[in-house]
Structures are given as C-alpha cells and as structure tokens.
Amino acid sequence: MEQIKNPILRGMYPDPSICEAGGKYYLITSTFTYAPGIPIFESEDLQNWTQIGNVLETSKQLDLMDLEVSSGIFAATIRYHKEKFYVITTNAGRGGNFYVTATDPKGPWSEPVFLEHASGIDPSLFFAGECCYYVGQRFEADAKYYGDCEIWVQKLDLSNGTLVEEPHVLWDGAAKNVVWPEGPHLYKKDDYYYLMIAEGGTAHEHSVNIARSKELYGPYESCKNNPLLTHKHLGLNYPLQYIGHADLVEDTDGSWFAVMLGTRMYKGKSSMGRETFMVPVIWEEDWPVFCAGEGKIPVLPETLCGMGIVKKINWTNPLPLCCVMLRSVLDSSIRNVLDGSLYLKLGTQKLEGEKTPSYIGIRVAEHQFSLRVPMTFLPEEGEEAGLVYYYNGDNFIRFIILKQNNIIIASIIKKEKSVETCIFKEEADQYRGNVILELQTEKHSMNCIFNGRILEESIDIAQLTTQGAGGFVGCTMGVYGYTDKENSTNYAVFGPMTVIYP
Structure with a gap:
C-alpha cells in the first residue's frame, strides 16, 4: 500500500x-445522538472509503429522545461470521448494550437485541468456531x-x-492506576489470543495497549x-492528539493494519472532533508493532488541510448518506425534495432542547471551509430559518432570517456555554425572499456572509469544541428552520449545499 492518507475519514x-x-x-x-446512527463504509483497498448506509435508522434501533448530544450511541464493533454481519454497541442513555445483524452491510439491519447483565460500555464480539463471546468493560467490584x-468476557448464545x-x-489494563480501560477487542492469531484496549480516557492521555494469552480466559x-x-508524550502543542481506541484488520494479502481515532488540533482545540486514522502493523516476537520505525502517526501537509476539495451536497429522497439529524430521522412530513431543492418544514423544537429540531447537517471536516447555501424563505412573526454551526445545545451559531415586529431581519446569534448573544442584527430591507447564506471559517474564526456581503467577521468559535465546551462530539453545520406556532405550515426551501475546503 502507498503511504496512508490520514485521516481516512475526516470529521466526526x-x-x-x-x-x-x-x-x-x-x-x-x-x-452519539445524531441520526441515522453508525455510518458504515466500504473499501476495496483500505484507502478509499465510500459510505454505503447507516446501521441504525428506525425508532426501535435508535431511541435517543431527551438525551444530551454526547450521550446515546457510543463505540461500536463490527464483525463478520458465517455470512452475517454483527454490530454491537452501547446506547448510553437507553437500555445499555445491544447488537443488530444483517446479511447485507447496506441493510436492512435487524431490530436490536439488548443484553441483560451486560454492564459497561464499548462492547465487542469474538467468534471461535461455533461459539460467540461477549467482550465487555465494567467497573471493578472494588473500584478505587x-x-x-x-x-x-462471557459466552453469548446468539x-x-x-x-x-x-x-x-x-x-x-497496562498502566498502574489506569483510568478507563475500555473499547476491548479480542483476536486469535497463531498460538495466542490478543486483547487490545484503549486506556487513559479519550483525550490527551489516550493510548492503545495489548495483552496476550494462550488460553481464552x-x-x-x-x-x-x-x-x-x-x-x-508529544506535548499539548503537537497537531495530532487523542490517539487511541484501535481495531485490527488483516488484508487479503496477509498484511495488517489498525484503525483508531485521533484529533487534528489548532491551538489546542478542534472543531472536527475525533476522526478515523489508519496505520500499518507488523508482528515481531508474536506482538503487533504500530508505525514501525516511527512510533507515531506522521503529520503530512494533506493531514492538516483539505487540499482544495469542493463538495456539493445535492438534495435527494432519501437524503444523502452524509446528512445527519438530531435524535431521530426527520420523516417526509417535515422534509421533502422537489426538483433538487429541500423543502424543510419549520419545526417547533429549538436547537437547545433535547428533541428533534428541523435541522439537517453534515460533519465539519476541516479547520478551514466555506459552506454556501441558497435559501428561499418568507417568515411569519416568530419564525426563522437559515444556517447553523452546531456543537451542542449550549454552544452553536444561528445565521438566520426572521420576522420581528413585522420587519424582516438578518441576524447572527451565538450561544456559548448556555449564554445567548445576538452579535448582529440588521433590517433586511432589500430582502425579497431569496438569499445566499455562507459560513466561512479560518481556524477558530468565522465570517457570516449574506449575498456576498460579510455581515460579521472574525466570530470566535474556539469554545464551540470538545476542548471548550466538554463532551465527545465534533461540530456539524447545515440548514435549519423554527416556528413558535404549533399549527404553522411554513417551509424554508434550500438549494444544494456547497462546501469548499481550500
């Protein structure tokens, strides 16, 4: 394989x-609480990945209502055994650990099977002959x-x-007094069983560790x-942090690789959250060696920026696979696509709530980007629509058109650490129902652009990150509509979203 182009999946x-x-x-x-849940990607060469579906789509599979954004669907494991795919995961706010199955990775996936007496998070499955084993994490009985x-580990009757x-x-775990040994995966290679785990918590102290035994137990x-x-050990200013939570795979040529999470930082913060990286693995003295000769994931120019990528999200029914919503999938009564435009019905749920607002987003994939969307919208009093840059319910930016005291207004509202501030407000006297809205970022600074005119520049978004606001997620950005009227039938109409990663 040529040099791996990391991260192999950019964004959250x-x-x-x-x-x-x-x-x-x-x-x-x-x-976490994004829907659909658990995207699934396919590759023929481990380099180029295409999303082919989502594992969790139905209300029975994905019960996330009333959960804060960093709760919900935690780490999952995928395994293939006897012509069937298995995905096991944790719903941290609803029911605990469960698995689903499919014969086709594109789906449909089965209804969830929740496991009793399976405490902890981040489970895995291990198959040995006719037997299946549940591999779990839990607090020690005498946790200090x-x-x-x-x-x-415990045998699982499928x-x-x-x-x-x-x-x-x-x-x-490997370290003395280690915190959060988790994300276990069990493998059998030659004479040994190998147990690989994450340690140190999923931040700066994160690491990948392994143990082995000739007996399963x-x-x-x-x-x-x-x-x-x-x-x-590379210091807080190293641009690639949080490396850990790995899984191994052997390719069809007998070479080994590991995928793991990591975070690309700028001045100690990241809008993208934790992303997916891959490294080569060799075996020496019956132990795996990651990044032999280097001991770290190389940071190349293309690692840190998007290198001139232009991405156009054309609206379709069903929605493009890259699109996400909060806590449940918006049904056809809320969103519809006609002639390439998205008709998004205004919702009565706000972004700061723990329900499902009328919001359709995509993951932020780079520190620097431009998101441009044409919108047609005629608001009534108490209605708004536009673009959103979202970290969680206490930290986001709304760039919207609204009607207030019978006046059409362009407004930029920033919510940071639960405090909402209107940082721009102007009567849109030339507004006739059509506008091109644009979010433009440079590292931790954002410009909001209205029909080519910058309304507000250099908005600080550094706190709209895991490092600034807590939690486990990355940012998303997308289209949004809200009404304070239960019986409103109003829509905002959005053209294709164009994202430029310079």
Missing part, C-alpha cells in the same frame, strides 16, 4: 471498528476511583440473545512495549 467519525468480508473492508464509527475498570455460563475477568500477559501507540 470516532471509535472506528473494522472487518473484512469477501475481499472488501467495512468500517463503522460512533454517532472513577474510571477503575476491567475487561471481561440463538436467544443471552449471556450464558460464567463471566471471566481478563485484564485491567487467561492469564493475560501485558506487552512490555505498551502502549502500542499514543501521542500523549
């Missing part, structure tokens, strides 16, 4: 898991501090979706070269 694609099936590779990531966890026989504790020997990969 954290906690990756990967498997091979029929000479192709399939990769999934976590989605928050994050004092252990990895355990015929009825129940854990059977006795659970076995395998490992509690242990005892497990920690690798003396742990961590296999981390960037915590």
